[in-house]
Amino acid sequence: MVKKFTFSPFYENTYVISDNSDECVIIDPGCLSQVEKEKLASYIIDNNLKPKALLQTHTHLDHVFGSAFSKRKFNIKMYIHQADLPVLSDVEMRCKQWGIPGYEPVTADEFLEDGSVFRFGNTALHVVHVPGHAPGHVAFINKEERYIIGGDCLFKGSIGRTDFPLCSHEDLIHSIEKHFFTLPDDYVVYAGHMDETTIGQEKLTNPFFNL
Numbered sequence: 477m478v479k480k481f482t483f484s485p486f487y488e489n490t491y492v493i494s495d496n497s498d499e500c501v502i503i504d505p506g507c508l509s510q511v512e513k514e515k516l517a518s519y520i521i522d523n524n525l526k527p528k529a530l531l532q533t534h535t536h537l538d539h540v541f542g543s544a545f546s547k548r549k550f551n552i553k554m555y556i557h558q559a560d561l562p563v564l565s566d567v568e569m570r571c572k573q574w575g576i577p578g579y580e581p582v583t584a585d586e587f588l589e590d591g592s593v594f595r596f597g598n599t600a601l602h603v604v605h606v607p608g609h610a611p612g613h614v615a616f617i618n619k620e621e622r623y624i625i626g627g628d629c630l631f632k633g634s635i636g637r638t639d640f641p642l643c644s645h646e647d648l649i650h651s652i653e654k655h656f657f658t659l660p661d662d663y664v665v666y667a668g669h670m671d672e673t674t675i676g677q678e679k680l681t682n683p684f685f686n687l
């Protein structure tokens with residue numbers, strides 16, 4: 477099951493994925509205030525879920541506000557793609573620049589490899605490297621339940637911004653065409669911001685593509 481929270485002034489989507497084993501993973505914890513952090517933790521504790529890992533689609537500031545908290549609270553490791561290391565190490569400085577108080581710096585523990593499979597409980601998440609919005613951006617595909625946790629690549633009617641450092645518009649378009657639009661139309665896209673959509677709907681209506 478995919479549980480979505482929308483946190484912080486950035487309206488970032490945080491996901492907790494669990495299955496009938498009661499194991500779960502936390503993806504992109506963007507909880508910034510204490511109230512938001514407690515909301516995430518309460519959901520996990522109240523449902524008797526056992527967190528196995530903290531996974532990051534990428535490490536822009538709005539996706540890692542609650543990463544240090546999640547690691548500490550549940551004693552889990554943080555997984556990122558290695559190419560996002562310079563993004564993660566920049567977060568503290570960017571929070572100062574933007575005037576965002578309350579960020580607790582965090583370090584990654586493990587690296588996610590393109591083409592690998594991350595397993596917990598009865599769930600298999602296929603990891604694909606989808607650079608563009610961030611150099612070490614990955615997406616997680618659940619073939620059993622037919623969805624992709626896509627981060628900030630493909631949005632309902634839009635795509636991720638590429639006007640930040642280390643972004644590439646060409647790479648983003650290529651990543652979406654190669655790893656999103658090759659999925660079947662009924663796959664649900666759980667994005668890093670805004671509502672979920674489907675591959676079929678975006679192929680038909682997304683203004684950034686002319687398929």
Ligand SMILES: [Zn+2]
Nearest residue numbers: 534536609628
């Ligand atoms: Zn981002």
